[in-house]
Amino acid sequence: xxxxxxxxxxxxxxxxxxxLIAFFSRRVASLAEAEDMTQEVFVxxxxxxxxxxxxxxxxxxxxxxxLVTDRARHDLVRRHFSDAVRSEGGAGIDPLDPFRIAxxxxxxxxxxxxxxxxxxxxxxxxxxxxxxDIPKQTIADNFGFHLRTVDKHISRALxxxxxxxxxxx
Amino acid sequence: xxxxxxxxxxxDQEERAAAWCLRIAxxxxxxxEQADFDEWLAAxxxxxxxxxQMVAVWQCTDAxxxxxxxxxxxxxxxxxxxxxxxxxxxxxxxxxxxxAFAALTAFTLTAGGGAWYWAQSPDVYATAVGERxxxxxxxxxxxxxxxxxxxxxxxxxxxxxxTLERGRAKFDVAKDPLRPFTVTAGSQSVVAVGTSFSVExxxxxxxxxxxxxxxxxxxxxxxxxxIKVRRPAPATTQLVPGQELVADLSSGTAEVLPVxxxxxxxxxxxxxxxxxxxxxxxxxxxxxxxxxxxxxGDAAAGRHIxxxxxxAGDTDSFVKGxxxxxxxxxxxxxxxxxxxxxxxDSGEEKNxxx
Numbered sequence: 001x002x003x004x005x006x007x008x009x010x011x012x013x014x015x016x017x018x019x020l021i022a023f024f025s026r027r028v029a030s031l032a033e034a035e036d037m038t039q040e041v042f043v044x045x046x047x048x049x050x051x052x053x054x055x056x057x058x059x060x061x062x063x064x065x066x067l068v069t070d071r072a073r074h075d076l077v078r079r080h081f082s083d084a085v086r087s088e089g090g091a092g093i094d095p096l097d098p099f100r101i102a103x104x105x106x107x108x109x110x111x112x113x114x115x116x117x118x119x120x121x122x123x124x125x126x127x128x129x130x131x132x133d134i135p136k137q138t139i140a141d142n143f144g145f146h147l148r149t150v151d152k153h154i155s156r157a158l159x160x161x162x163x164x165x166x167x168x169x
Numbered sequence: 170x171x172x173x174x175x176x177x178x179x180x181d182q183e184e185r186a187a188a189w190c191l192r193i194a195x196x197x198x199x200x201x202e203q204a205d206f207d208e209w210l211a212a213x214x215x216x217x218x219x220x221x222q223m224v225a226v227w228q229c230t231d232a233x234x235x236x237x238x239x240x241x242x243x244x245x246x247x248x249x250x251x252x253x254x255x256x257x258x259x260x261x262x263x264x265x266x267x268x269a270f271a272a273l274t275a276f277t278l279t280a281g282g283g284a285w286y287w288a289q290s291p292d293v294y295a296t297a298v299g300e301r302x303x304x305x306x307x308x309x310x311x312x313x314x315x316x317x318x319x320x321x322x323x324x325x326x327x328x329x330x331x332t333l334e335r336g337r338a339k340f341d342v343a344k345d346p347l348r349p350f351t352v353t354a355g356s357q358s359v360v361a362v363g364t365s366f367s368v369e370x371x372x373x374x375x376x377x378x379x380x381x382x383x384x385x386x387x388x389x390x391x392x393x394x395x396i397k398v399r400r401p402a403p404a405t406t407q408l409v410p411g412q413e414l415v416a417d418l419s420s421g422t423a424e425v426l427p428v429x430x431x432x433x434x435x436x437x438x439x440x441x442x443x444x445x446x447x448x449x450x451x452x453x454x455x456x457x458x459x460x461x462x463x464x465x466g467d468a469a470a471g472r473h474i475x476x477x478x479x480x481a482g483d484t485d486s487f488v489k490g491x492x493x494x495x496x497x498x499x500x501x502x503x504x505x506x507x508x509x510x511x512x513x514d515s516g517e518e519k520n521x522x523x
Binding site: 014015017018019021022025030031032035038039057107108111112115116120121123124125127128130131132134139142143144151154155156158159161162163165166 | 183184187188190191193194195197198200203204206207210217219220221222223224225226227228229230231232233234239242243245246247249250251253254
């Protein structure tokens with residue numbers, strides 16, 4: 001059971017680290033601090049959640065928001081980051097807010113179409129890594145690729161999908 | 170909006186943004202990397218925007234990961250990796266438990282498993298809470314769909330494939346030996362030849378009950394099992410009439426139990442029947458008919474064992490029944506009923522005999 005909790009934590013970490021870093025980066029003065037707060041989220045999560053598998057994005061979001069409230073008082077807001085977000089107007093999705101993501105039905109269908117349009121084996125490698133949580137090294141071993149090639153496929157998929165998302169009105 | 174091709178430099182920046190997102194997903198950044206990242210963000214305001222877009226895509230992927238259509242892409246990806254490995258002459262590298270668990274989970278989630286061979290989109294049949302419906306399929310088979318259930322039907326010249334996504338259905342299958350009739354639910358497939366059986370998906374459990382004829386229950390996690398360790402595929406279970414297979418969807422274990430078929434068909438006549446069923450599962454059945462669903466206030470409450478026959482839709486009797494039998498309290502709250510352990514602080518210990 002303990003082994004599975006650890007792997008579950010790893011899974012959550014991979015999934016939530018980018019949005020947490022992005023979330024904190026907008027609100028604190030440096031990435032070092034964003035990194036600290038991201039670690040703190042997982043520490044609190046481990047402390048409070050007996051059953052980590054049931055952790056929801058909303059719950060993680062709440063921990064993160066609380067951390068910001070606790071600390072933000074004496075932090076300078078990062079000007080360039082928050083300005084960039086503001087200039088995007090309503091188009092910016094707060095990367096941690098599951099409700100807004102769920103409501104963005106149109107974005108979901110664009111995302112879905114973009115993933116379908118990915119060429120082989122980029123599509124499969126992206127899915128194996130991002131959705132099935134299979135380590136890059138394992139993917140590389142199985143396909144007989146270099147680790148760098150796997151990295152390239154995942155990164156290419158991300159760029160491809162993001163461009164498609166951006167093209168929508 | 171960022172112009173896409175204003176210069177080549179920007180295309181590079183997109184790749185940088187993706188690379189940052191991926192590195193952040195893998196592990197904490199070193200202080201040197203943190204400084205690099207800060208510098209990169211400060212260099213151009215579009216960098217932050219671009220990074221956020223990558224993160225949004227990263228995050229949004231979860232929202233579609235479990236859509237039925239997406240499950241076929243996932244299955245395809247796993248199959249492709251499996252095939253790539255088999256073609257490889259290299260000795261098998263042992264995988265971590267974590268990976269095996271991930272792959273197993275993936276297959277368990279593939280409720281639409283087997284979907285990758287579907288050329289066309291399947292027909293969808295669904296019932297609302299409290300609604301029951303009988304469907305006649307093209308081949309002459311008939312399906313009785315319980316409340317709050319959903320199934321996909323996909324027939325080709327070679328096969329008749331049904332996926333039960335949630336709830337319960339009873340199948341009366343028309344004989345057609347050239348086209349096997351399969352029902353996939355959770356991690357298992359039920360293969361039938363001219364037969365009458367029901368399939369039910371609960372939280373973490375699959376129940377297959379055979380009334381007449383012959384069915385075989387085949388774990389769908391065959392590929393996942395091969396990834397885990399090299400051992401023969403889990404055995405197929407053959408059922409004879411009057412038997413019920415109860416499979417645990419997370420562990421993959423299954424047992425075969427004798428049943429009283431007439432009682433178990435009570436739901437077709439508007440009755441819900443429980444034999445030694447944990448409250449959490451019983452509530453899932455009751456909620457198929459409940460205007461105000463029952464919600465458990467604590468996990469311990471869900472472990473009490475429920476027996477009895479109730480009228481479908483009569484949630485009140487059910488609630489009264491379980492709260493009078495066990496140290497549970499019920500409270501109506503707007504559109505739902507919450508059942509929880511009385512004095513839930515000590516509930517966890519008190520109910521550990523289960």
